[in-house]
Amino acid sequence: MYAIVDIETTGSHPAANGITEIAIILHDGTEVEGKYVTFINPKVPIPPFVSQLTGIYNYTVADAPYFEDVADKIYNLLKKRIFIAHNVNFDYTFIKHHLHAVGYDWQARKLCTVRLARAVFPGYPKYGLEHITKALGIENERAHRAEGDALATTTLFEMCKQKGGEAAIKEMLKKGNQEHILPPNLPKEQLKQLPQSPGVYYFKDVKGKVIYVGKAKQIKDRVISHFTGNDISKKRQDFLRKIFTIDYKETPTELTASILESVEIKRLWPAYNISQKRLEQQYGIYSFEDQNGYIRLAIDKKKQYLKPIISTGLYADAHRILWQMVKDFKLNPHLCFLSKIIINEPNGVQSYNLAVQNAINHFSAMRETFIIKEHNGVVNAYALMEEGSFYGMGIITNSQLKKAKTIDDIKQRLKQYPSNATIESMLYLFKERNPEKVIKFNRL
Numbered sequence: 001m002y003a004i005v006d007i008e009t010t011g012s013h014p015a016a017n018g019i020t021e022i023a024i025i026l027h028d029g030t031e032v033e034g035k036y037v038t039f040i041n042p043k044v045p046i047p048p049f050v051s052q053l054t055g056i057y058n059y060t061v062a063d064a065p066y067f068e069d070v071a072d073k074i075y076n077l078l079k080k081r082i083f084i085a086h087n088v089n090f091d092y093t094f095i096k097h098h099l100h101a102v103g104y105d106w107q108a109r110k111l112c113t114v115r116l117a118r119a120v121f122p123g124y125p126k127y128g129l130e131h132i133t134k135a136l137g138i139e140n141e142r143a144h145r146a147e148g149d150a151l152a153t154t155t156l157f158e159m160c161k162q163k164g165g166e167a168a169i170k171e172m173l174k175k176g177n178q179e180h181i182l183p184p185n186l187p188k189e190q191l192k193q194l195p196q197s198p199g200v201y202y203f204k205d206v207k208g209k210v211i212y213v214g215k216a217k218q219i220k221d222r223v224i225s226h227f228t229g230n231d232i233s234k235k236r237q238d239f240l241r242k243i244f245t246i247d248y249k250e251t252p253t254e255l256t257a258s259i260l261e262s263v264e265i266k267r268l269w270p271a272y273n274i275s276q277k278r279l280e281q282q283y284g285i286y287s288f289e290d291q292n293g294y295i296r297l298a299i300d301k302k303k304q305y306l307k308p309i310i311s312t313g314l315y316a317d318a319h320r321i322l323w324q325m326v327k328d329f330k331l332n333p334h335l336c337f338l339s340k341i342i343i344n345e346p347n348g349v350q351s352y353n354l355a356v357q358n359a360i361n362h363f364s365a366m367r368e369t370f371i372i373k374e375h376n377g378v379v380n381a382y383a384l385m386e387e388g389s390f391y392g393m394g395i396i397t398n399s400q401l402k403k404a405k406t407i408d409d410i411k412q413r414l415k416q417y418p419s420n421a422t423i424e425s426m427l428y429l430f431k432e433r434n435p436e437k438v439i440k441f442n443r444l
Contacts, residue, residue: 002027002111003081004157005091006150008054010042012090013237014097018042019067020056022095023146024077025154027084029161032154036077037147039064054144068102075104082173086129086153087184088112090237109173110180113156115188116172120165129153181227183240190246194220198257198376199250200264203243203272211242212272215261217254239272252381253374255430256393259383262422276422283318284308285325287360293349295356297322297336310363311388313421321363329359369407369441372430384410385427390419407441 004025011017019040026034039056041064051057074095085091088110099106114127124135129149133140138155142148161169172179179188185206194201196218203212203226216222223246251257265276282302287309290296299318302311312318319338326333332352333339345352367388374381383393386407392414404410431438 001081002029002084002157003078003108004084004150004154005078005095006085006146006153007091007094008050008056008144008146009094010044010046010050014094016044017094018044019094019098020046020054020061021146022070022074023150024074025150026077026081027154027157035147036073037150038070040070041066056145067098071099071102071104075099075106078106078108081108082111083108084111084113084153084157086113086149086156088114088180089184089240093237111169111172112180112184113153113160114184115179115182116160116165116168117156118187119168120160120163129156132156178224178227181224183227183243185241185244186246191220191223194223194246194248195250196220197250198252198254199248200257200260202247202264203270204245204247205242206244208245210268210270212239212270213261213264213268215254215257217257219248219250252376252379252395255372255374255426256381256383258426259390259393259417259423262420262426263417266418266420276420282311282313282421283315284311285318285322285363287356293353294335294345295353297325297331297356297359299337307387309360310367313425325359325363329355329362331355331359370431371410371439371441372427372434373437373439382410382414383427384414385424385431386411388424390417390423390427392416410441 004027006023007019008021009017009019020042021039022037024036025032026036039061041061043066046056046058046061078095083092089112092108092110096106114132117124117132118127121132121136124132126132129152130140130143133152133156136156136159138152138159140148140152143152178191182188182191198215198217199219200213200215201219201223202210203214205211214222214226227240249260251260262276265273269277283299284302284306285297285308286300286303286306287295287297297309299315299322302308310318310321312321322336323338325331326336326338332343332345334341334343335345335352369384369386371385372383379395380398380401381393382396384391391411394414396410396413400413401410404413
């Protein structure tokens with residue numbers, strides 16, 4: 001027993017928009033059993049461009065019932081039936097949201113005629129309702145209206161069944177089948193080919209441009225999680241509609257996936273990635289000798305050709321670290337540009353400079369060179385931090401590691417990547433939490 005549905009709305013996401021028209025075609029799998037069509041007052045203005053498309057204006061629905069007035073009728077027509085629509089998640093999400101808002105707990109199995117048509121009538125360039133009905137010779141005299149589109153969808157459904165689509169329908173309705181959760185423009189084959197391994201995945205739009213990059217411990221499960229849940233926001237709905245293909249790169253471990261994700265976000269700047277997209281301004285603590293012979297410490301923006309004692313992504317962190325150096329090694333705040341009050345050094349230049357050098361040596365240790373080694377059960381994956389900056393990562397065999405005598409020997413075995421503050425913080429945190437996986441270079 002099926003309910004073939006189409007709705008017209010004031011916008012693309014249910015949280016801030018209303019339904020203006022609904023058509024429900026009741027179908028027993030062989031023929032139409034009944035039909036219900038009504039305008040609905042959405043309680044919000046209909047945008048002019050929507051009215052131009054549908055022919056439904058504010059005055060058209062001014063005297064129409066509110067959704068709560070027809071909710072009981074809609075609920076009873078839909079319950080215990082398989083819900084069918086072209087791009088099913090759009091109609092289903094809208095109706096479920098509005099039913100829930102007036103107290104109805106409704107769920108149904110779903111069947112998408114976009115995906116069904118793709119399976120039964122392969123090879124067409126587009127499967128939007130207007131395109132596929134025209135290609136198959138289905139007449140729709142009232143396109144972009146609920147009744148016209150619902151009747152066209154009904155004809156398409158019947159043609160799919162007549163063309164041997166029963167097997168495809170049974171497969172799509174099978175318990176555990178995840179096809180109904182997929183974005184409307186994403187072929188199911190794209191999901192099937194994803195591995196259950198660590199790596200980075202790429203969502204691409206119709207032109208093949210990357211719009212989102214993510215990392216995962218298990219790529220397939222993580223990708224599926226994007227398509228489940230109850231987020232009905234406009235941003236998420238727009239995001240799902242723009243996904244046409246998925247690409248991926250496997251990595252040996254979750255850590256290497258996280259590193260590659262950060263590299264790729266900085267490289268590709270995808271539209272739907274928010275985190276890690278700020279332009280990083282790094283700060284460093286630098287030393288120089290003034291005209292009186294004192295070694296002075298100062299915070300400045302990171303310089304391309306000068307190596308700082310230590311660098312941070314925030315000025316406040318650099319300020320805090322410099323004050324820590326002053327307190328721990330009894331340095332002069334004025335000589336570190338932390339105070340305008342001039343304090344003379346009682347022990348002279350040489351003694352003061354020795355204290356500064358001890359501070360520099362202590363905090364320079366934070367720029368240590370170390371390797372993180374992870375074993376995934378098959379291979380050893382390595383990530384190299386060289387003097388506080390991420391160098392690169394790769395797979396190195398035990399014999400290759402034993403032969404390494406210098407840092408250059410290690411670097412030859414790794415693929416170099418651009419460093420950034422996110423990766424550096426990630427690796428230092430991993431080092432603190434997993435000391436058993438850290439190899440300091442002086443141990444080689």
